[in-house]
Amino acid sequence: MTVPDTHDEVAQADPSLEQALRAGLDEFELSEEDLALVEGRRRQAAEDLEAETRPVVAVVGRPNVGKSTLVNRILGRREAVVEDLPGVTRDRVAYDAEWAGRRFTLVDTGGWEVDATGIHLRVAEQAEVAVELCDVVMFVVDATVGATATDEKVVRLLRRSGKPVVLVANKVDNEKTELEAAALWSLGLGQPWPVSALHGRGSGDVLDAVLANLPDTSGVAGAYPRGGPRRVALLGRPNVGKSSLLNRLAGEDRAVVHDVAGTTRDPVDELIELDGKQWRFVDTAGIRRRVHQTRGADFYASLRTQTALEKAEVAVVLVDAADKIAEQDVRVIQQVIDAGRALVIAYNKWDQVDEDRQHFLEREIERDLVQITWAPRVNISAATGRHTNRLVPALEKALESWDERISTSRLNAFLGEVVAAHPHPVRGGKQPRILFATQADTRPPRFVIFASGFIEHGYRRFLERRLREQFGFDGTPIEISVRVREKRRR
Numbered sequence: 013m014t015v016p017d018t019h020d021e022v023a024q025a026d027p028s029l030e031q032a033l034r035a036g037l038d039e040f041e042l043s044e045e046d047l048a049l050v051e052g053r054r055r056q057a058a059e060d061l062e063a064e065t066r067p068v069v070a071v072v073g074r075p076n077v078g079k080s081t082l083v084n085r086i087l088g089r090r091e092a093v094v095e096d097l098p099g100v101t102r103d104r105v106a107y108d109a110e111w112a113g114r115r116f117t118l119v120d121t122g123g124w125e126v127d128a129t130g131i132h133l134r135v136a137e138q139a140e141v142a143v144e145l146c147d148v149v150m151f152v153v154d155a156t157v158g159a160t161a162t163d164e165k166v167v168r169l170l171r172r173s174g175k176p177v178v179l180v181a182n183k184v185d186n187e188k189t190e191l192e193a194a195a196l197w198s199l200g201l202g203q204p205w206p207v208s209a210l211h212g213r214g215s216g217d218v219l220d221a222v223l224a225n226l227p228d229t230s231g232v233a234g235a236y237p238r239g240g241p242r243r244v245a246l247l248g249r250p251n252v253g254k255s256s257l258l259n260r261l262a263g264e265d266r267a268v269v270h271d272v273a274g275t276t277r278d279p280v281d282e283l284i285e286l287d288g289k290q291w292r293f294v295d296t297a298g299i300r301r302r303v304h305q306t307r308g309a310d311f312y313a314s315l316r317t318q319t320a321l322e323k324a325e326v327a328v329v330l331v332d333a334a335d336k337i338a339e340q341d342v343r344v345i346q347q348v349i350d351a352g353r354a355l356v357i358a359y360n361k362w363d364q365v366d367e368d369r370q371h372f373l374e375r376e377i378e379r380d381l382v383q384i385t386w387a388p389r390v391n392i393s394a395a396t397g398r399h400t401n402r403l404v405p406a407l408e409k410a411l412e413s414w415d416e417r418i419s420t421s422r423l424n425a426f427l428g429e430v431v432a433a434h435p436h437p438v439r440g441g442k443q444p445r446i447l448f449a450t451q452a453d454t455r456p457p458r459f460v461i462f463a464s465g466f467i468e469h470g471y472r473r474f475l476e477r478r479l480r481e482q483f484g485f486d487g488t489p490i491e492i493s494v495r496v497r498e499k500r501r502r
Contacts, residue, residue: 069149070142150218258282
């Protein structure tokens, strides 16, 4: 809901009010962090520019030599998919990495087969592109197998590229295998660095060698731009229709659909074009109960679902409109809010809802979701495709709110009017005074209020409601923190 234009005019008030409020803060004890917030010293733009010009390191090699395992070792987390089968990685995937204080972009590639055909040819082409769009190449060879004919052909291609190459002899788990790694000097790429990507042995030495070859700024700046398609996680309890919706949006069967609850175990990640824009949708496993109460495959599926949510920007929580809203539905929605992600609630199976059910559903929403009236609601049917076209406008609105930033002058003019009309209640003979407010961050919007005393939780909820009435914020959680500051001692 948006308030009348008269309020909007107040929100556009003269910045002299902001300057007066800042001057008043001089009487209070402020830390360096407080001053940085008040002065609005934001480094986001500089950080984005730095990310664009970071040096790029491409990890290449033939299939199943342990490239993705090495990538996970460098990142310090299980990010790249690893399986004891060749050809698991197919695309070029870029990650932000850091070693010894130096940041760089790390690119995992599919297995490079020189005489490949079919899909393997596409994978090999992606690996060649990765070499062209990098500053340093990490060429991974399986030391237990030694240099193969394919490795030697790859070496010739690497020499033609003219890029610095660090030769990684992987799967060196003990001193005996180190002797086998030494045989890779024959490739003519200089010292082979013995590494066990699985156990971490030697990984620090090879990264030092990579840093010695890294330029200060990338020669292929912008090759891996930040951002890309907006990331959407499909969440909900089991059998609510997440995979059916993914298939409907994709226009083909991308995810396995079955009446048995829990069919999806691993997140299914798909690029889908909707309304002329690309979106990255992730179908996740149904959240059955709290993670610590799950067992076996369901436990790991729950963990992967949580990881998928943390990587997403907006979550679509599907609720079975034909069934009573369950505690699990509320818990999934709360999980999205706790993760600070934008939120759209999709009531699925709307084709099965009659007038009586609509009446009861509205009552259930008023009772169970009364604190989440700000989330856009879409009534859809994944089975028939009904109203799925309304999903994109809801997603765009939620993301726009998630990214929104309110200027400090507008924010303080607005709060000044609200507090004057509805001051904080007096408690213990004292009335806390709001001194100054600023928006510290976006994604989600985070507001910091400097006050002369503790602001009660109920009054914070009141301020949040008024913020939403004035500035919208449809589809995003809002975080309000209060910093109580005392006057300087004379």
